[in-house]
Amino acid sequence: MKNNIYNIIKKSIKYSTGRNKANLHEPIFFGKEKKYLQKCIDTTFVSSAGKYISMFEKKLSKFTKSKNVIAVLNGTIALQVALKSLGIKKNDEVLIPTVTFVGTANAIKHCDAIPHFIDTSLNSLGISVEALDNYLKKIAIKKNKFLFNKKTKRRIFAIIPVHVFGHISKIDDLVKISKKYNLKMVEDGAEALGSFYKNKHAGTFGDLGIISFNGNKIITTGGGGAILCNNNNLAKKIRHLVSTAKKSHKWSFFHDRVAWNYRMPNINAAIGLAQMEKIKKIINLKYKITKKYKTFFKNNHEIQFIDQPKNCKSNFWLNTIRIKNLNISKRNKLLNILNYKDSMNCRPVWNLIHNLPMFRKCPKSNLSNAKKIEKEFITLPSSPIYGK
Numbered sequence: 026m027k028n029n030i031y032n033i034i035k036k037s038i039k040y041s042t043g044r045n046k047a048n049l050h051e052p053i054f055f056g057k058e059k060k061y062l063q064k065c066i067d068t069t070f071v072s073s074a075g076k077y078i079s080m081f082e083k084k085l086s087k088f089t090k091s092k093n094v095i096a097v098l099n100g101t102i103a104l105q106v107a108l109k110s111l112g113i114k115k116n117d118e119v120l121i122p123t124v125t126f127v128g129t130a131n132a133i134k135h136c137d138a139i140p141h142f143i144d145t146s147l148n149s150l151g152i153s154v155e156a157l158d159n160y161l162k163k164i165a166i167k168k169n170k171f172l173f174n175k176k177t178k179r180r181i182f183a184i185i186p187v188h189v190f191g192h193i194s195k196i197d198d199l200v201k202i203s204k205k206y207n208l209k210m211v212e213d214g215a216e217a218l219g220s221f222y223k224n225k226h227a228g229t230f231g232d233l234g235i236i237s238f239n240g241n242k243i244i245t246t247g248g249g250g251a252i253l254c255n256n257n258n259l260a261k262k263i264r265h266l267v268s269t270a271k272k273s274h275k276w277s278f279f280h281d282r283v284a285w286n287y288r289m290p291n292i293n294a295a296i297g298l299a300q301m302e303k304i305k306k307i308i309n310l311k312y313k314i315t316k317k318y319k320t321f322f323k324n325n326h327e328i329q330f331i332d333q334p335k336n337c338k339s340n341f342w343l344n345t346i347r348i349k350n351l352n353i354s355k356r357n358k359l360l361n362i363l364n365y366k367d368s369m370n371c372r373p374v375w376n377l378i379h380n381l382p383m384f385r386k387c388p389k390s391n392l393s394n395a396k397k398i399e400k401e402f403i404t405l406p407s408s409p410i411y412g413k
């Protein structure tokens with residue numbers, strides 16, 4: 026690896042974060058988090074009942090313009106519940122990009138279903154609509170309203186587009202494709218709170234969408250997630266499913282099916298509410314960092330800053346660069362120096378999910394772009410505090 030690249034990246038981080046050491050994405054608390062936590066403890070309602078849960082959900086609903094928001098324990102669970110509520114069956118296949126966090130694929134496995142890996146566009150980090158259409162034409166067949174994989178004979182039930190690092194790409198076209206093939210769509214917007222496509226919030230295009238509030242996300246509840254749902258009946262069903270299927274009653278414990286205890290606790294929602302009250306400020310802080318990274322890499326021919334796709338207003342959760350023609354060993358060397366020597370937390374995208382031992386036998390399309398992305402893309406420190 027050219028020493029030159031290492032020096033450029035190091036300089037870009039210093040310039041954009043104003044720090045000599047920088048974390049990838051740490052949370053920022055400058056609102057009423059402590060006040061709400063104290064109030065929550067004082068009321069003794071720290072668990073899955075309490076006013077902060079519905080206040081947090083309402084705040085999210087207003088911000089995302091999703092009719093219903095159901096707060097749950099984390100983003101992985103949100104995906105699992107979303108698929109279950111839409112009627113996924115054992116051995117169904119679900120199309121997902123191999124460039125994602127393992128949680129997307131795990132959620133499918135937790136439904137006894139099978140991830141089917143597809144490729145990612147190099148420029149947008151989203152699914153290439155044309156490539157997907159061509160692929161499905163080749164490998165799938167429609168029978169009795171459903172889509173089946175010709176080779177495995179399994180039903181292809183759904184698609185989960187992932188808004189990687191906050192970027193949303195051609196989601197309206199993807200909705201059209203999913204309708205054409207009769208696929209359910211759950212948007213994995215774990216990283217995309219505050220990202221919009223044609224002024225519509227991430228997670229509100231498909232049948233359902235999800236968000237994560239893990240500590241490293243745009244806002245946090247400690248751990249947490251939410252399901253966005255515009256269909257009132259489906260939202261009712263989901264609420265029931267994540268609340269042990271208990272019929273509402275002052276004192277009786279009647280549960281009408283096997284269900285989950287996945288509701289977000291009030292104590293986590295208290296932090297979430299305080300964080301949501303600052304969401305616009307947090308995103309503005311992030312824009313300041315992005316602006317600096319963009320300026321820094323503007324005329325650089327070896328390193329490309331990954332900008333938001335067309336029609337997308339991204340939250341730039343993680344600022345990302347592409348170093349053309351990097352290979353895995355050079356990439357690892359670069360990341361080792363940046364992380365260990367300089368304490369500048371840079372990361373590759375994830376290990377491609379189809380290569381992980383538990384997913385190696387799953388069906389997949391040609392994944393040539395994903396393989397490039399794994400080698401050449403690096404995420405840079407993007408904590409909102411650096412925008413202050």
Ligand SMILES: Cc1ncc(COP(=O)(O)O)c(C=O)c1O
Pocket residue numbers: 099100101102125126128129187213215216237238239249250
């Ligand atoms: C793309 C993606 N999907 C799903 C998840 C799972 O969310 P959680 O960590 O809240 O379970 C994450 C986050 O961590 C993610 O980045």
